[in-house]
Amino acid sequence: MRSFLSELARAGELVSLSEPVSRDYEIAACLAETDSGPALQFERIKxxxxxxxxxxxxxxxxxxxFALGLGTTTEALQETLIAAIERPLPHRVVAAAPCQESVVDTPSLTDELPIPRFFEKEGGPYITAGAIVAKDRATGQANLSIARLMPLGGNxxxxxxxxxHHLAIMARAAHSRGETLDIAVCIGNHPAVLVAACLYLGLGDDELPIAGALLGEPLEVVRCTGSDLLVPAHCECVLxxxxxxxxxxxEGAVSEFHGMYENYGAGIVAxxxxxxxxxxxxxxxxxxxxxPEHCLLGGVAIAAGLRRQVRNAVGSVREVAVGVGGAGRLHAxxxxxxxxxxxARKAMFAVWAAVNLIKQIVVVDDDIDPWNPTEVEWATATCAKPDRDHVVIAAVRADRSEPLEQGGTIAKFGIDATRKEGDRPDWDLARPPEAALAQARRILSQHKLI
Structure with missing residues (x-):
């Protein structure tokens, strides 16, 4: 994470705040007020x-x-993720690591870590950036994922x-054998580790080597002091x-990616x-x-996995976006x-089959930037006929975090906004000639206008 913070600082995208702030709501409020702006570093916590x-x-x-953190461009970001999934890079085990410079036994979580409280209706503070490493002792299956942790007192x-989720499945499998599941919660990670932890892969597919592939070099890991789990050596803290x-x-009420509260009932304890x-x-x-950060961490990872899966069914797929407008989970x-x-309809059904969370899908031609909501809306406005191109499928199984699910189901909605022969005599866009545009770009760049 430190190397990424240094890059943000060089780019003028990191602001350090020296005024004391409270863990209760003030950190959350500062982040919320600047959620599309610079990264913030709070130096003094009350x-x-x-x-x-x-x-x-x-x-x-x-x-x-995301592109800066993974050493790529926004245009190549999805290809970079897919390449890492398909060609993971084994990590390198080191004997000593920065994340083990200091050791606290039986830690009191809220006494040892500055865990913020974010929203009023939630039951307490939360660790929200913990990448959790786990491994099944019986099968050897490994997992890297992100989940929220609410301290319950003490350790x-x-x-x-x-x-x-795979972590829950592994925990239940351990419990069925009369065991607990070893975990390590790693806080303060490089973007490659965080993105890898958000990927939707198969049960037993280890995401940690994918982080190495995203880094372009083997991820350095160290063995935990009390188990055989391997954790990123250069993270900040490990529980x-x-x-x-x-x-x-x-748990009680908890905020969700769609911005409202949910109450999921009973969960499990670490x-x-x-x-x-x-x-x-x-x-x-x-x-x-x-x-944005919460939405995009899910959306960028889900989109890359979707493209990888859907292209097996529809070879003409070029890119998939799961953006902030749909909360990084619900719209593609x-x-x-x-x-x-x-x-287009075949692609819709392939997406719905792959990820329960996706409720609405718009399919467009590949000259449209799928991450640009204005371009997508333009395509739906100019290329889709509601009576012909809208698809509604009732009573499809829904994820528990779908804000409108009832009885475990929700309707799915698709829009085919691709251009079709016979709708118009031509689809030419009104633009100045390319030679004039090239000259304009040269002139404007000299005046630093573009």
Whole structure:
């Protein structure tokens, strides 16, 4: 994370705040008021005591930030992610690591870490940027994922994971054998680790080597002090513990990606035996709810996985976007190259089959930027006939975080906004000649207008 913060500082996109701020709501308020602006580093946290460490947030709140963090461009971002998924890079185990410079046994989470409280109706503060490493002792299956953690007092925390998430499946499998599941919550990670942790892969597919592929070099990892788990050596803090699927806890209201509160009932509890950290550790937070960083971390990862899956069914797929407008989970845009009749609908059904969360899909031609909502709306306005090109499928199985699900289902909506022969005699756009545009760009660039 530190190398990325340095890049943001060089680009003038990191602001350091020296005025003391409270963990209760003030950090969240600052991040919310600047959620599309610079990254923020809070240097002084009120009443932090032993937990005194700077807090960093709003690091990945735009596509250019993702591209910067992964050493690519916004145009090549999705290809970079897919290439990393398909060609993971084994990590390198090191004997000593910055994240183990200091060790605290049986840590009191809220005393040792400056965990913020974000929203009024939630039951407490949350760790929101914890990349969780887990490994099944019986099968050897490994997992890297992100989940929220709410401290319950002392060294215990509620872990917010849906029942179908791989971490929950692994915890239940361990419980069925009379065991707990070893986990390590890694806080303060390079963007490559965070993005890899958000990918939708198969059960047992380890996301950690994908982080190395995104880095372009083997990720350095170190063995935990109390288990065989391997964690990123250069993260800021690591909570080593176990997850017990036999110890339920009712969380209460929690903010979701769509911006409202949900109440999911009982979840499971983690107990932490040890905290390891850098001596001068930074604490990373991701502002939850309907804010760009939270939405895009899910959306960028989901979109890359969708494109990889959907292109097996529809070869003309060029890109998939899952943007902030649909909360990074609920709406997708698919671009097709020279689609044949029926391919747009085939792409819709392939997306719906792949990810339950996706409710609305717009399919456009590949000269439309799917991440640009204005271009997508233009395509729907000029290329789609509602009576012909709108698709509604009633009563489809929904994810529990769908804000309008009832009885576990929701209707799905698709728009085919691709150009079709016979709709118009031509589809030519009114533009100045290319030679004039090239001359205009030369003139304007001299005046630093473009």
């Amino acid at each position: 009443d932090s005591g032993a937990a005194a460490m700077p807090i960093a947030g709003n690091l990945l709140n735009s596509l250019p930030r 215990r925390a509620f872990v917010g994971i849906a029942p179908n 080593e513990g176990t997850l017990d699927a036999g110890e339920p806890y009712t 107990t932490f035996a040890r905290l390891t950290r850098r001596r001068d550790a930074l604490f990373q937070v991701i502002l939850p709810g309907y804010h 845009v698919v671009t097709l190259h020279a689609p044949r009749p029926g391919e």
